[in-house]
Amino acid sequence: MLTIKDLHVSVDNKAILKGINLTIKAGEVHAIMGPNGSGKSTLSKVLAGRDGYTITRGTIEFMGQDLTELEPCDRAHAGLFLAFQYPVEIPGVSNVQFLKAAVNAVRKAKGEEEISSVDFLKLVREKMALVDMDQDLIYRSLNDGFSGGEKKRNETLQMLMLEPTLAILDETDSGLDIDALQSVAKGVNSLRSQDRSFLMITHYQRLLNHIEPDFIHVLARGEIIKSGDKSLAQELEAKGYGWLLQEQADECE
Amino acid sequence: MSANNLLEHYKAQRLALAQKPTNADWLTSFTENLAQRVEAYGLPTRQNEAWKYTRLDALAKHEWPAARKQAIAALPSSVAESHKVALVNGMLDEAHSTIADLPTGVTICPLTQHPQCETIKEKVITHYTHNQPKFFKACSLFEIEHSLVISVDANTVCERPLHLHNLLHADETASSHPNVIILLGENAAATVVESFHANEQQHFTNQVVTIAVEKNADLTYIKCANIASQTHCVTSHEVMVARDARFNAHSLTQGAGLVRFEWNVALNEPNAFASINGLFRGLGKGQLDNPILIKHKAANTQSVVNYRGILDDSSIGVFNGKVKVYPDAQNICAQMQNNNLLLSERAEIDTKPVLEIYADDVKCSHGTTVGELDEDALFFLMSRGIDYDTARAMLVDAFAHSIYDTLFDSTIRQWLENDYAN
Amino acid sequence: MTKRSEKVETADPIEEFLAQDYEHGFVTDIETDALPPGLSEEVVRFISAKKNEPEFLLEWRLKAYRHWLTLEEPKWAHVNYPKIDFNAISYYSAPKSKTDGPKSLDEVDPELLKTYEKLGIPLREQKRLAGVVAVDVVFDSVSIATTFRETLKEAGVIFCSFAEAVQDYPELVEAHLGSVVSYRDNFYAALNAAVFSDGSFCYIPEGVRCPMELSTYFRINAANTGQFERTLIIAEPGSYVSYLEGCTAPMRDENQLHAAVVELIAKEKAEIKYSTVQNWYPGDKDGKGGIYNFVTKRGDCRGDHSKISWTQIETGSAVTWKYPSVILRGDHSVGEFYSVALTNNYQQADTGTKMIHMGKHTKSTIISKGISAGHSQNAYRGLVRVAAKADNARNFTQCDSLLVGSKCGAHTFPYLEARNKTAKLEHEATTSKIGEDQLFYLAQRGISADDAVSLIVNGFCKEVLNELPMEFAVEAQKLLGINLEGSVG
Secondary structure, eight states, X not given: OEEEEEEEEEETTEEEEEEEEEEEOTTOEEEEEOOTTSSHHHHHHHHHTOTTOEEEEEEEEETTEEGGGSOHHHHHHTTEEEEOSSOOOEEEEEHHHHHHHHHHHHXXXXXXXXXXXXXXHHHHHHHHHHTTOOGGXXXXXXXXXXXXXXXXXXXXXXXXXXXXXEEEEESTXXXXXXXXXXXXXXXXXXXXXXXXXXXXXESOSHHHHHSOOSEEEEXXXXXXXXXXXXXXXXXXXXXXXXXXXXXXXXXXX | OOTTOTHHHHHHHHHHHHHSOOSOHHHHHHHXXXXXXXXXXXXXXXXXXXXXXXXXXXXXXXXXXXXXXXXOSOOOOXXXXXXXXXXXXXXXXXXXXXXXXXXXXEEEEEGGGOTTHHHHHHHHHHHHHHSOOOHHHHHHHTTGGGOEEEEEOTTOBOOSOEEEEEEEOOSSSEEEOOEEEEEEOTTOEEEEEEEEEEOSSOEEEEEEEEEEEOTXXXXXXXXXXXXXXXXXXXXXXXXXXXXXXXEEEEEEEEESSEEEEXXXXXXOSTTOEEEEEEEXXXXXXXXXXXXEEEEEOSTTOEEEEEEEEEEOTTOEEEEEEEEEEOTTOOSEEEEEEEEEEEOSTTOEEEEEEEEEEOOSSEEEEEEEEEEOOOHHHHHHHHHTTOOHHHHHHHHHHHHHHHHHTTOOOHHHHHHIIIIIOO | OOHHHHHOOSOOHHHHHXXXXXXXXOOOOOOEEEOOSOOOHHHHHHXXXXXXXXXXXXXXXXXXXXXXXXXXXXXXXXXXXXXXXXXSSBXXXXXXXXTTOOSXXXXXXXXXXXXXXXXXXXXXXXXXXXXXXXXXEEETTEEEEETTHHHHHHHTOEEEEHHHHHHHOHHHHHXXXXXXXXXXXXXXXXXXXXXXXXXXXXXXXXXXXXXXXXXXXXXXXXXXXXXXXXXXXXEXXXXXXXXXXXXXXXXXXXXXXXXXXXXXXXXXXXXXXXXXXXXXXXXXXXXXXXXXXXXXXXEEEOSTTOXXXXXXXXXOOSEEEEOOEEEEOSTTOEEEEEEEEEEOTTOEEEXXXXXXXXXXXXXXXXXXXXXXXXXXXXXXXXXXXXXXXXXXXXEEEEEEEEEOSSSOEEEEEXXXXXXXXXXXXXXXXXXXXXXXXXXXXXXXXXXXXXXXXXXXXXXXXXXXXXXXXXXXXXXXXXXXXXXXXXSOO
């Protein structure tokens, strides 16, 4: 589904990612962990197509297409979803209006009919219940004045509505209380299927207790320095990142 | 302007100063330029946007000869524990000042005696070359040579507040033009209180205060005037704020004469901050005029302007505030608020909070309200046995208090509440 | 301009006319009966004679002209434009076939009718808006035809061109003309009073609720022509009218002047709702050409419990200078101003309102939304004045600015003057931007940049758009989107 080969990315001429290789197959859940400043968020932004990130080397292939050629909204149409670390507030645009525009844009790209208002509202209500979201929030301005937990629930709701092929969760768990975390996890787990994949980017192991990954990668200094199964997370939790960095330094010598 | 507008005489009198030979080239060219400005602009009229709501009638009745040097018996009350500075008719009165024990690095003296006289002159002249003064400012700047300088050297913190008494004391109709320069070096910090006082004659003070707050320095400046109907005061504050520096001003005016406190603040470098909290209370035929201009010239600068006006009798209050965000000054945060209470049938408030924005990454807001005392609150207090006058005073004080609350120094607050306000 | 026009398949004229950047840039090639450029007392007399005007009107025009000569062009607005040579403008331009005036639509030059079809104006009664809106069309300086006159007549409503009103109802015109906007009011009002050539006239008798929306479309066609129309609406006690105004002009390199005057009079318990969608040619991407739109619009809430409401969507013109105002003279009268002003490229707008509270218990609301993009400058200027005798006046003002791109300017100049202690005035203003973060967020959810801008802009303006009659709201919403296309990205 997603194949990243030798990806080098720089921001303002400063190299951030230095040769990432990662393959995600349909139905897999991957987690990328790593210390602050390791390049985790850069990876998510490059995948979604944010301006200002220059790919200096390497390729990204998504569903058989060269992802780097696509505009951000075309990537969304192709089924790539990013749950933002910091969801953006847009005063004046109501949540429901926004959701409907997004759902219809994605449907249209797939050649499907626009959803009727009745069906849409029914669907939104259903999905909101799934993530324990206050129903009033859909009539408020998008993320405007939402609490941290409400914003992350809203990100999950959007994911549930858009039903992406690949969902990238960028630090979705940071700063969340346990209730909100469980709601978000419930939403994600309900979407898990044979043909849908997830890439979770996180600093903490806590999220992985609720959404069990198939693979874990450790990103440090712009490279994946270790990959393994979920037991790696426990090891990281116990020992921190220090031993890995040390291990890598040893190898370099 | 009518022929019997005596301000024309004032103008002629000020211009005469430019004719006097000086013994310094810088001064000659500076005053020549000022004279040109005075001639070119002439007296402000209400056609001029900055003077749209200001009636100069009270000033137009006298010629305002310059006050002479005069001795005073005693200073009015001062902020507790402060270093006192007496400026009488624009001249430093050392006998009534307590500046002998100033901390190292803090200097208070006339410009010409200041150890860094040349640097200061340079800074001030450059400023007024780029910010050409108009009528009143230029008329006052003729006295630049006699400026009082308050300077705090780099890395110096002046712990106790400096209390500058700005007095006009004369037995006849008179004017005074006290120029003050306040300089805070890098990382310096100080609190300056300046209060006006005049004896019971027709008096007019036309003052320019030039302030430079250097990198990461912190200046709190409390400026207050509580004046009677025969006293008038036009003051311009020209403030330059450098990188990471903070300027906190409190502009407190009260009275029955004309008081115009102008604040012209330039946030010249990134991360500079300025706040001005103002309270104006008009009585009698008082005219309280508050022109404010905040210039966001650099990125990441922030400003907060919050004024409250209370207008009683036939007084007129004016709030004329402007926030200007220059091109490329991104990530700006500016707030401006002006709330007003009209207490009498004849009182008037004119308020004009302007935003002029030439950059896109800005978060600016402003708000104004005009209203009268809350009848329900008044009724409630009276139903608890409090008489009308007391109840009214309580509510007015409550309205004013949010401005006092912005003052953190309790000794200054005490002085303001007990001595200044009454 | 490709994407959007591809989407439009139906031949809906309004859809079509909205489908392009500035589609209205065609020039109708018909003979015009125009005066050579220049302004003098003779020109004023010529216009008046041409229209066979009664003596009082000629006198009034001449007084205005003489007063105008004593005035200087105002300079205080936050706009810059080269000095206008008032002698290079032609003050009268009428389609030739109009000399005798068409008696019915069938006599109107078919070229003209085609022009309106291109504009999407439902001049023919069987068109889309048939039965909903009565339309008067002002082309350059003269009014061409008014639809639905018969239906309106049954209700007692007079809706006709100004010139016809002068002929048919001179006493109504004489009694009300200039009573809201005196020829002494300002430079452009004086000019308009001297040389106005036509416009719309509307009279709603006592107790009548006008059975349909009334609408005027203004179009400037001939080059070097100034358009100086004059609109007068009189709402007698207890009546109601909703009036819509649409404006277009062809693309030309040189600037064209538009200096209209609108006077509204609402008597006791009467209500006038006046909506404008202004889409004059704004000039090209480099700021060349476009209309100078210097308009004086004012309503007089003359009677107690009367109400005047202005709604405007301003997207066109190179320079706009316009402050639809309300004089709240009657007790309990209500004034409203809802505005969206959008500027792009090198457009400049200085617009806002004046609410003059004179009666007791008067109430005004101002909602202004300014959107600046490109290199444009957009200023809100508003005055709320409470006179000494206006007890219990209330005002609420909200003016917000939205910046798109970093080369534009957004300015707010509110004036509040209160001389009565029982006044309660509130003013709030904010400035914000459409940022890259917001656009990226929406793009990640599959919404294209242009759609994202529309979504944000329409959200930003919705309080104003909600005030427009349905047909206009749709039109306005699309206009906003079109005018911002390509400004982000």
